[in-house]
Amino acid sequence: MIIIIGNGISGVTAARNIRKRSADPITIISAESKYFFSRTALMYVYMGHMKFEHIQPYENHFWEDNKIDLLHAKVDSIDTSSNSITMVNGDQFSYSKLILATGSKPNKFGWKGQDAKRVGGLYSKQDLEYAEKYSVGLKTAVIIGGGLIGIELAEMFLSRNIKVHFLVREKYFWNGVLPNQDSSFIMDHISKHHGLIMHYENELDEIMTNENNEAIAIKTKLGETIECQFVGLTAGVSPNISLLKSSGIETNRGIMINCHFETSAKDVYAIGDCAEFRDPVPGRRPIEQVWYTGKIMGELIAKNVTGERCEYTPGQWxxxxxxxxxxxxxxxxxxxxxxxxxxxxxxxxxxxxxxxxxxxxxxxxxxxxxxxxxxxxxxxxxxxxxxxxxxxxxxxxxxxxxxxxxxxxxxxxxxxxxxxxxxxxxxxxxxxxxxxxxxxxx
Ligand SMILES: Cc1cc2nc3c(=O)[nH]c(=O)nc-3n(C[C@H](O)[C@H](O)[C@H](O)COP(=O)(O)OP(=O)(O)OC[C@H]3O[C@@H](n4cnc5c(N)ncnc54)[C@H](O)[C@@H]3O)c2cc1C
CATH class of the missing domain: 3.30.390.30 (FAD/NAD-linked reductase, C-terminal dimerisation domain)
Structure with missing residues (x-):
């Protein structure tokens, strides 16, 4: 049995393409949801442009029709010596090939109050549900981290007339990626949005909570206190490799792979946001956390596990x-x-x-x-x-x-x-x- 852990774009693309090439049993496991959905469209569900079912690209019967089993459960550990995985509930499954497509997890930097109630991110279906729950009666939110996901969260809150304070550590917006001129241009555009208060060159110091452990304000490193009823943590993402801790599979920031997506363990592969190339394609980063590269990796891993050895060739960025x-x-x-x-x-x-x-x-x-x-x-x-x-x-x-x-x-x-x-x-x-x-x- 081919087991794929993760039903994001990488995992489901792998499964679909393996099925086109092989009749082997395939199981996709995900702790997040039974059915694949488009993570990039989560914001539109919150803003009321779509319902959640509209961001599921395949009809639910697609998986059964294509003989791809779906398991909505969490994997606890991997034993590469016996080619088996153990679920949190103790169930065990053996694999002939194991594909790790476990995605990313939002960064947290040990801030005081980071795990309090009314503190959330924007990554998973559960994050969306959490933000929805605490948006009832929400007047002011604070968002930490100046990147693409932060700006999406800000747009979501503003669509419901929630006032947003946005803390950006750098002088310029998304300046790790954009040149100054481009950042300034975006900053000018952002500044036109009513209800959005930008705080550049400012960082989170701590999240203050009440007796119910709910966020009620934040303190910044410049010593200000900003009262709020929700804190959005969007300070980037990192490969989600926690499952691999005791597996012996080599990791660095991500799961180490070669250009054929092979990890250090036999019959175990990694693709998508969780993977880190030992020798990246020239001009590209070792970890690529974007939708289309996950899709390409999913297509190529299908070839590699069904006998057509091929390398990662993503083309121009x-x-x-x-x-x-x-x-x-x-x-x-x-x-x-x-x-x-x-x-x-x-x-x-x-x-x-x-x-x-x-x-x-x-x-x-x-x-x-x-x-x-x-x-x-x-x-x-x-x-x-x-x-x-x-x-x-x-x-x-x-x-x-x-x-x-x-x-x-x-x-x-x-x-x-x-x-x-x-x-x-x-x-x-x-x-x-x-x-x-x-x-x-x-
Ligand atoms: C809000 C948001 C907007 C984005 N917008 C864009 C965009 O506009 N353009 C773009 O290119 N990219 C965008 N991205 C990034 C893009 O969505 C990701 O690069 C892509 O979804 C990663 O796909 P993946 O299949 O590698 O992992 P994921 O989609 O993260 O899927 C991994 C799955 O593995 C599951 N999993 C992990 N560990 C276990 C375990 N132990 N047991 C069971 N299941 C497990 C997780 O629950 C998850 O469901 C966005 C990301 C976010 C969060």
Whole structure:
């Protein structure tokens, strides 16, 4: 029996793809929910855009139809010497192959009061239910940690007219990932939201509680006290490896794997947020905690456990998110600090809240990546530019090819080229869309 621990995007993609290739019995185990759901859409359930069942991509009968057993229970331990796992209730199961897809867990840093009532995160279905429960009568919430999940939680609370204090340790928002210009742009946008009070360069010191062990206020490291009835902890996530403690399987920050997803134990594999590559693909991080990489890993592990040995080849990096009303996409590598030998061009249209941040090699002019905010760009086109080593000039001259919004180039593109020419002393004149036509012709 192939056992998969974790029914997130990585685990279920693995199961679905193994089933396409093999008739072996498959069991997916999850402590969180029986059925797979889209974690990225949790916020929309809270905001009333969808019901929970709408974020379950498969009908409940899908699993039985495909002979994939689901077990809603918690695994307590793994014994690699006998190829078996033990559940919290004592049940034991043997595996021929074991795939660990246990995801992430929210970071907590030992703050006083972090485990009190009215303190929650935004990761699991249970977190959503918890936030829902304590939102009744909630007037003020404090969110700790300036990242994508924090901003989602803030948007959720604001949608119910709950006042939100947001503590960000850094001077700039999400500055571990975004360059300063991009962070500032997002900060300007965030600051327009009524009811959201940002506290930059400020940290949580402790969560104060009442006699019922409920959060009633927080103290910051700058000595302020902020009264609240809920504290949201969103200070990043780490691989969820607690299950592996006594297993002997090698871990670092995550479960150590090679490019075939093999752990240090025979017949045991790890994929998705919980996995850490010993030798990451050049230009990529050892731990990748995003949806699409979990999906790719799920597809590839299916090949590896059914006899077709293949390596992790994720292609060019990309990601997308939303900061309130501003959509963000990134293609290629735009680092928070510009590395030596690279050059950048930032185009900003204040009135319409659009920013494009291009990065390229100084010498060769090779295009390295883009962050774009407030406007959608075609993944396919940027991917093509990245794999064909297009130059920054190629990209700018043909930006129309990448544009989703037909109004975009008529409004801004000439202005962008003009600014580029002025900054880099070039004389570019925009082309007709070229790459897009080439791609369509393929
Ligand atoms: C609120 C939120 C918004 C996000 N938005 C985006 C986004 O917009 N774009 C993007 O790319 N990524 C986003 N992410 C990240 C993305 O959701 C994750 O990278 C992805 O879901 C990880 O999938 P996974 O299958 O590796 O693990 P998970 O989805 O975490 O699944 C792991 C499962 O394993 C179970 N499990 C763990 N240990 C045990 C055990 N001992 N016994 C039984 N079950 C166990 C857990 O309960 C869980 O159900 C977001 C994440 C969150 C929390």
């Amino acid at each position: 990309f990601n997308s998110a939303k900061f309130f009303d501003i959509e963000y996409q990134t293609y290629g590598n735009v680092l928070s600090t510009l590395p030596e030998g690279q050059e950048e061009f930032v185009y900003k249209h204040d009135k319409n809240e659009i920013l494009l941040h291009f990065v390229f090699e100084k010498e060769s002019r090779k295009f390295i990546g883009i962050n774009n905010f407030g406007i959608r760009m075609r993944h396919l086109v940027f991917n093509e530019w990245l794999i064909t080593d297009a130059t920054i000039e190629d990209v700018l001259l043909d930006l129309k090819s990448a544009n989703f919004d037909p109004e975009f180039h008529t409004k801004y593109e000439d202005d962008m080229i003009k600014q580029f020419n002025a900054k880099f002393n070039t004389q570019l004149v925009s082309n007709k869309p070229k790459w897009w036509q080439n791609i369509l012709a393929k």
